[in-house]
Amino acid sequence: MKLVLFGATGMVGSRIAAEASARGHRVVAVSRSGQSPIPGVTATAADASDPAKVAELAAGADAVVSACVPPRDGSEAREPFLAINKALVEGARAAGVRRLVVVGGAGSLETPEGRAIVDEPGFPEAYLSEALAHRDVLDFYRALDDDAVDWTYVSPAAEIAPGERTGTFRVGGDRLLTDDHGNSRISAEDYAIAVVDELEKDAHPRARMSVAY
Numbered sequence: 001m002k003l004v005l006f007g008a009t010g011m012v013g014s015r016i017a018a019e020a021s022a023r024g025h026r027v028v029a030v031s032r033s034g035q036s037p038i039p040g041v042t043a044t045a046a047d048a049s050d051p052a053k054v055a056e057l058a059a060g061a062d063a064v065v066s067a068c069v070p071p072r073d074g075s076e077a078r079e080p081f082l083a084i085n086k087a088l089v090e091g092a093r094a095a096g097v098r099r100l101v102v103v104g105g106a107g108s109l110e111t112p113e114g115r116a117i118v119d120e121p122g123f124p125e126a127y128l129s130e131a132l133a134h135r136d137v138l139d140f141y142r143a144l145d146d147d148a149v150d151w152t153y154v155s156p157a158a159e160i161a162p163g164e165r166t167g168t169f170r171v172g173g174d175r176l177l178t179d180d181h182g183n184s185r186i187s188a189e190d191y192a193i194a195v196v197d198e199l200e201k202d203a204h205p206r207a208r209m210s211v212a213y
């Protein structure tokens with residue numbers, strides 16, 4: 001497959017690029033810097049909020065992948081992040097690319113009582129704006145009323161960080177996945193495996209999936 005990956009230089013994006021490239025997929029790694037630490041991928045600079053540029057880069061691709069994140073500079077995050085995702089959808093449509101896989105957040109995952117984690121008392125203030133921005137984006141994709149874009153939103157565990165590539169993890173849906181001790185975590189490397197698996201299999205069309213140990 002030819003994959004156009006936006007946000008390719010971040011913790012998650014760089015690992016998705018590495019995983020996809022290692023499996024033999026052609027990866028166009030898009031970032032503001034135009035650089036990529038991953039050998040074997042084509043790196044280019046572009047702004048994901050520009051739908052015309054998204055369409056230009058996505059032309060001829062099999063899928064678009066977004067590993068973009070909300071602004072983390074203390075500014076208002078929700079509207080700018082939603083604008084990026086709207087641009088990605090518009091650009092993918094214009095390029096005739098149906099498949100769009102989105103790196104999502106964990107804050108919108110549900111507790112056993114059916115409440116979103118981000119709505120729970122004590123949710124860390126430092127992560128609130130980003131969690132709400134990710135939830136807005138999930139709501140946006142769920143509200144798309146045509147099948148021109150076959151999207152999948154991939155929520156990680158509550159804790160995601162660099163670690164081992166084990167290849168052993170669980171895949172779920174809207175419920176927060178935890179282990180026997182109540183912990184919810186995944187390495188960025190194993191999360192990347194799950195994303196590329198989904199790109200290859202399209203097992204969760206127009207739906208959210210979650211990944212955790």
